[in-house]
Amino acid sequence: MGNTITEKILMAHANLKKIEPGQLINAKVDIALGNDVTAPIAISEFQKAGGKNVFDKDKVVLVLDHFTPNKDINSAEQCKLVRKFALEQQITHFYEGGNVGIEHALLPEAGISLPGDLIIGADSHTCTYGALGAFATGVGSTDLAAAMLTGELWFKVPQSMKFVISGSLQPWVSGKDLILYIIGRIGVDGALYKAMEFTGDTVDKLTMADRLSMANMAIEAGAKNGIFVPDAVTREYVEKKAKRKYTFYLSDTDAVYSDIMEIDAGKIEPQVAFPHLPSNSRNVSAAGNIKIDQSLIGSCTNGRIEDLRIAARILQNKKAAPWVRLIVVPATPAIYGQAMEEGLLKTFLDAGAVISPPSCGACLGGHMGILADGERAIATTNRNFVGRMGHPGSEVYLANPAVCAASAVLGRLAGPAELA
Numbered sequence: 001m002g003n004t005i006t007e008k009i010l011m012a013h014a015n016l017k018k019i020e021p022g023q024l025i026n027a028k029v030d031i032a033l034g035n036d037v038t039a040p041i042a043i044s045e046f047q048k049a050g051g052k053n054v055f056d057k058d059k060v061v062l063v064l065d066h067f068t069p070n071k072d073i074n075s076a077e078q079c080k081l082v083r084k085f086a087l088e089q090q091i092t093h094f095y096e097g098g099n100v101g102i103e104h105a106l107l108p109e110a111g112i113s114l115p116g117d118l119i120i121g122a123d124s125h126t127c128t129y130g131a132l133g134a135f136a137t138g139v140g141s142t143d144l145a146a147a148m149l150t151g152e153l154w155f156k157v158p159q160s161m162k163f164v165i166s167g168s169l170q171p172w173v174s175g176k177d178l179i180l181y182i183i184g185r186i187g188v189d190g191a192l193y194k195a196m197e198f199t200g201d202t203v204d205k206l207t208m209a210d211r212l213s214m215a216n217m218a219i220e221a222g223a224k225n226g227i228f229v230p231d232a233v234t235r236e237y238v239e240k241k242a243k244r245k246y247t248f249y250l251s252d253t254d255a256v257y258s259d260i261m262e263i264d265a266g267k268i269e270p271q272v273a274f275p276h277l278p279s280n281s282r283n284v285s286a287a288g289n290i291k292i293d294q295s296l297i298g299s300c301t302n303g304r305i306e307d308l309r310i311a312a313r314i315l316q317n318k319k320a321a322p323w324v325r326l327i328v329v330p331a332t333p334a335i336y337g338q339a340m341e342e343g344l345l346k347t348f349l350d351a352g353a354v355i356s357p358p359s360c361g362a363c364l365g366g367h368m369g370i371l372a373d374g375e376r377a378i379a380t381t382n383r384n385f386v387g388r389m390g391h392p393g394s395e396v397y398l399a400n401p402a403v404c405a406a407s408a409v410l411g412r413l414a415g416p417a418e419l420a
Helices: 005-014 039-048 073-089 103-109 124-132 141-150 175-186 201-205 208-221 232-238 305-315 333-341 344-350 401-410
Strands: 024-028 031-035 060-063 093-095 118-121 135-138 152-156 159-166 194-199 225-228 259-264 271-273 281-283 294-297 325-328 376-379 395-398
Touching: 005 024, 005 118, 005 135, 005 194, 005 225, 031 039, 031 103, 031 141, 039 073, 039 141, 060 073, 060 103, 073 093, 103 124, 103 208, 103 333, 118 124, 118 141, 124 135, 124 208, 124 225, 124 232, 135 225, 141 152, 159 201, 175 208, 175 259, 175 271, 175 281, 194 208, 208 225, 208 232, 208 305, 294 305, 294 401, 305 333, 305 344, 305 401, 333 344, 376 401
Parallel strands: 031 060, 031 118, 060 093, 118 135, 159 194, 159 259, 194 225, 294 325, 294 376, 376 395
Antiparallel strands: 024 152, 271 281, 271 395
16 A cells, blocks of 8 residues: 655655554654744743754744734834844744745745655644645644754644646636635535645646645645645756755555545636635636725735736736725745836736735734725635634635736626626
8 A cells, every 4th residue: 555745755754664644653844934923932932941952043944924024012022032033043044124025935935945845834824835745734833842942743644635636727717716616615624634635637737836825725624734746847946946955755556545536627717715714615707796995916825926927917007996905915025026027016006006015914914904894805815714804894705816906906806807
């Protein structure tokens, strides 16, 4: 009996010749990630445990991306604490200010997260790095503290689900639509503590941006991790970025899966997830006449240059509706700079957009995009729970960049086809 890619990565990092789902293992960690919200707690626990030095200054990554530039005194104090720790520990990968990006876009871009890695982060969307063929999962701050101290962590080996996606994508359909459709099919707990493995001829043709978007939202189905088997697309993406060795693991043909779901991608339209769950997805053509107050294009799910190009194609020579606040958030400084060179930022400004520095602020209802009572936003983000982007009486609709851009122009939920 063979093993899945997830099992092979865990087996290698636990130095075991055989593992099976449900087994508890102790495994070595390649990357331990914290941000300005979660790292302060981890640092406190690290120090309470008597920690003097992190296990490896090259493998602990600290990114101040949630409330920076500091939105208030509390966030300033949290960032100060993390900054002090990073300087004392001589952390190689410490990001704030002008070099900070949204963590789950920044790490792949910088070549920090690589195929075959075991990555943990005190942020639930750490599962993003599964797009590269890594095992990546979110943990609590105390687990991050343990990993920073020892370089190891306990895991329960998850069962794996396989999603075989075949067929040609319709116009304006992206990885974001595929994952919203899948979550809509299986529900927010449909992959509870399982690995979601994506494969099929559609997946083979997906860009890395689409793969990152899909892996990012595996947690929204309750999954332990989302993962893609690395291929030529992966190699092209990482070979110029990687500064250390990496490994391509492949699932065996006789690997065992708890479920196998076959999906015809050609039948999927652009999706919109209605409040208040990512699983509440439906075709944009069936969205109805729902007025919006804000459109947010960005986040760790869809703030990459490919996403901004798509949004700019829709917004070219158009204006956001007068009552719509259009916010664009390039996910990293490099993406911001590239968007500027390509003229995308001018397109956004001409459309009436506010362009934010890289930040998670609006996505999690922290700052720079808070919703008031009764307001509705359409967003390329990954969550639309009650109060996610502001007041508990507000509503968040999830969609891809094309849908968010078209909706901004028409001032209501709308697909790009309506602008033709």
